[in-house]
Amino acid sequence: MTNEAEEQTTTHIAAVTVLGTGVLGSQIADQTIYSGFDVVEYDINEEALTAAKKRFARLAATYKEQARGAADGKADAALKRITWQTDLGRAVVAASVGCLVHSRRMDIFVVKKLPLTKRTSPVFRKG
Numbered sequence: 015m016t017n018e019a020e021e022q023t024t025t026h027i028a029a030v031t032v033l034g035t036g037v038l039g040s041q042i043a044d045q046t047i048y049s050g051f052d053v054v055e056y057d058i059n060e061e062a063l064t065a066a067k068k069r070f071a072r073l074a075a076t077y078k079e080q081a082r083g084a085a086d087g088k089a090d091a092a093l094k095r096i097t098w099q100t101d102l103g104r105a106v107v108a109a110s111v112g113c114l115v116h117s118r119r120m121d122i123f124v125v126k127k128l129p130l131t132k133r134t135s136p137v138f139r140k141g
């Protein structure tokens with residue numbers, strides 16, 4: 015049984031959203047899905063997502079050849095945990111944790127669930 019302090023500091027991660035499907039974003043998402051978490055990969059257009067899907071298929075093939083257990087279905091199961099999105103609001107709506115990847119840095123943020131009203135939106139706004 016957990017105590018009250020543990021309950022307050024423990025966060026259940028239901029889904030992770032990675033904003034950006036470039037080299038760094040793909041690696042973060044790939045390791046996350048391979049570790050058993052659901053991921054939503056967001057990018058600005060279908061062309062970027064198509065390129066990312068090809069990259070993930072290549073990574074899965076490499077894992078099957080080189081990683082213990084990956085050929086037994088783990089790599090294929092990981093690919094089923096990823097969804098693709100070009101709509102930012104839809105990408106973050108189910109996330110518990112997000113990762114915004116820039117060319118020079120990476121920001122990790124916890125997504126707080128707020129009721130949607132006329133004044134709020136699922137799209138993040140700069141403070």
